[in-house]
Amino acid sequence: ARIDEAVEEFAAAVNDYSVRALGDAVTDLARYGNEYIQRNEPWKLVDEEPAEAERVIYDCVALAKAIAVLFEPLAPEKSERLWAQLGEPGTVHEATVEAAREGPTGDLSEPTELFEQVEDERVEDLNEKLEARVAESEDGDGDESDDDGGEADGSAADENDDDTDDTDMTDIEPLSDDRISFDDFQELDIRVGRIEAAEGIEGADDLVKLTVDLGAETRTIVAGLKQLHDVSDLPDTKVIVLANMEKAELFGVESNGMVLAAGEEADLLTTYEDAGPGTKVK
Structure with missing residues (x-):
């Protein structure tokens, strides 16, 4: 159970x-x-x-x-x-x-540890780095507040605009400090695709089975779009696809790629010029 x-x-x-x-x-x-x-x-x-x-x-x-x-x-x-x-x-x-859900069927071999234990010293070191980064961020916020306080000539309308901007930014995730190399980026096979067909998947509230033309081949891709898009409107939509994403089986359907989208509303990334299916994004 x-x-x-x-x-x-x-x-x-x-x-x-x-x-x-x-x-x-x-x-x-x-x-x-x-x-x-x-x-x-x-x-x-x-x-x-x-x-x-x-x-x-x-x-x-x-x-x-x-x-x-x-x-x-x-x-x-x-x-x-x-x-x-x-x-x-x-x-x-x-x-x-x-x-x-199926019971074990194999013969057990000699087990080995899957994960190495993180030593206390390493944990303390990571905590110190985290605390330093948090303190640095808070100091930066304080400096900005001081600078803002020195500008006493701003109008009430400007202040309201600033408040609106701050509110809008609260839902935006901070940019990552982790960087990848250009070679790493080159390993991502990102292509323009065109959705040829779309249908819901039985038993899955949000998932849609897409048939996507990628130029050299047509693939089946599963995407969580059912609650956010009208499935009948998806065919003929140009999308951006991560083509070398690992395959995954979801609710009995093999997904061979990932359709890229932005935000909680799954705003589909697309292209507005003449790039056809299979065009590489670079």
Whole structure:
């Protein structure tokens, strides 16, 4: 039952395009697994109640398998290692969400740690850097306030305009300080596409199955547009597609690419000149 709840939370996160919610669904399931094994203590049952010990261990392995499946979109390498340790056939990258509900079928191998422990010194160092950055940001805000205070000749209308601008900016995420190289950007295969067909996906509130012409080929792409766009209006729309996005299976449909959109309303990125399907964005 707990695995079923996690699968439902995972599906809701995918529908909402929420990476945070998807991660929470997996970590909550892992937390439950930790509590479950600590509460039942199978190592104490092996001699007195071997059948009960076997059941508890089986449940724990089933939880681990579900975590491998649901965590794959966020941590594909770690999920593949866990899948292999569980002795499951094939690769976790080809497993569907329904595999999370299926019991374990493989033979366990010798487990190894998937994640290295972060030492306390490293945590303290990161906290100090974070605190310094926060303090620097607050100092910068204070300097701006002082500068604004020295300009006493502004009109009330100007002040109102400033307030409006500040309000509008509160919903904008700050620009990332993390930079990528030009070579990294070149590895992104971003293309102009044209939607040829669009239809809703049964059981998915927000997802739409798109058939997209990318010039050299036509692909199926799943996008969370159903609640934000009239599906019947999507055909013939030119869109921008990340063509070398890893494939993913959502509600039984394989998505081969990602349609790019801006903001909570999924404002579709497009082109307004003559660039045809397959044109590379660079």
